[in-house]
Amino acid sequence: MKLSVKSDYAARAVLGLARAFVTGSARKVEELALEQGIPGNYLVQILLELKTKQLVRSVRGKDGGYLLARPPGEITLGDVxxxxxxxxxxxxALGDPQCPLELREAWARLKAAAEQAADSLDFQSVLDQSGDREKMYYI
Amino acid sequence: MKLSVKSDYAARAVLGLARAFVTGSARKVEELALEQGIPGNYLVQILLELKTKQLVRSVRGKDGGYLLARPPGEITLGDVxxxxxxxxxxxxALGDPQCPLELREAWARLKAAAEQAADSLDFQSVLDQSGDREKMYYI
DNA sequence: TCGCTCTTCACGGAAAGCTTCACGGCCCGG
DNA sequence: CCGGGCCGTGAAGCTTTCCGTGAAGAGCGA
Structure with a gap:
């Protein structure tokens, strides 16, 4: 099952904002788009959705842009x-009464497993991992 | 991320065939379709794909139909x-070099978790679960 | 007021998903 | 050897989602 690029783009954008989180300054959409290789106008829509879901917030006017609404450690891949x-x-199948009950339970377990995995991957640990990589070169 | 109904239909069909596995007899497409609430002509294509993937096999002519190629215990939701x-x-993201490496590793972990979950759900245990349900009423 | 940015909405092509149809081929019983 | 029942296969609609573009509107600072 192929996932859409939309969630991929969203994750990249959140990661880009996570890197800037400590500075507390907003990042411009176009800047993020170029850095992450995302079509600018598409990223706008994505950020808008992320905003309504309270994952990011925006600042208007000059020096405006987007920033994370919460620390990277409190945002997971599942949230995105x-x-x-x-x-x-x-x-x-879960919404289809015609599907046998046993099968629906199997689907439900698969769903729960994926959800649990996605929710245990937060962006702080993703950031930390890139730090770990540098250290590994010294081994 | 919504999955397609196709894999749902396929799972239902396999479950239907799994129930008949012990009898060793083939089940007709239209019969399966009605029982599981699947458009008949669509199910044909699905079974055809399942056949090329060696999950089911077919018998032609009168009293023909489809049967499982292996015992239900050796077919998982992941296979389907x-x-x-x-x-x-x-x-x-996994195929996109522009995606930051840390993020790709996060996606890879999610993928592995889902795969592992799907591969641990085989159709024999799905069948067994419907049996367990009856037993529970006696507790 | 001017310029910068986000905000909003509407549109469109492309692709995928779902479904149905039509026809050909294989197997069996008579 | 002939006919009916069933699988095999490709193609054709239709619908929805995905992906991306464009332009007009609103807030903020200088």
Missing amino acids: MRAMHGEVLDPP | MRAMHGEVLDPP
Whole structure:
């Protein structure tokens, strides 16, 4: 099952904002777009959705832009995916009464596993991992 | 992320065939379709794909139909999903060099978790679960 | 007021997903 | 050897989602 690039783009944008989180300054949309290789006008829509889901906030006017609404450690990949697609993984069987109950339970377990995995990946640890990589070169 | 109904249909069909596995007899497409609430002509295509992936096999002519190629215990939800969509979960980021490495590793972990979960759900245990349900009423 | 930025909405092509149809091929019983 | 039942296959609609573009409107600072 291929996921859409939308959640990928969203995750990149959040990561870009996470890197700037300590500075407390807003980042411009176009700047983020170029840095992460995302079509600018598309990123605008994505950030707008992230904003309505309270993951980021925006500042208008000169020196405006976007910043994270919470520390990177409190934003997970699951949050981003839910902001884009409603659910991390949504098997259509769950809403279909014609599907045998045993099978629906199997789908539900798969969904729960994916959700649990996505929610345990927060952006602070993603940031930390890139730091760890540098250290590894010294081993 | 909504999954397609295709993998849902495929899973239902496999479950239907799994129930008949002990009898060793083939089940007709239209019969399966009605029982599981799947458009008949669509199910044909799905079964065809399942066949090329060696999950089911077919018998032609009168008293023909489809049967499982292996015991239900050796077919997992992951097998069915891979037969339909190539991968259980496929984040586009993994093939995109522009995506930061740390983020790609996060996606890879999510993918691995989903795959592991899907591969641990085989159809024999789905069948067994419906049996367990009856037993629970006696507790 | 001017310039910068976000905000909002509407549009469009492209692709994928879902479904149905039509026709051909194989197997069996008579 | 002939006919009916069933699988096999490709193609054609239709719908929805994805992806991206464009332009007009609103807030903020200088």
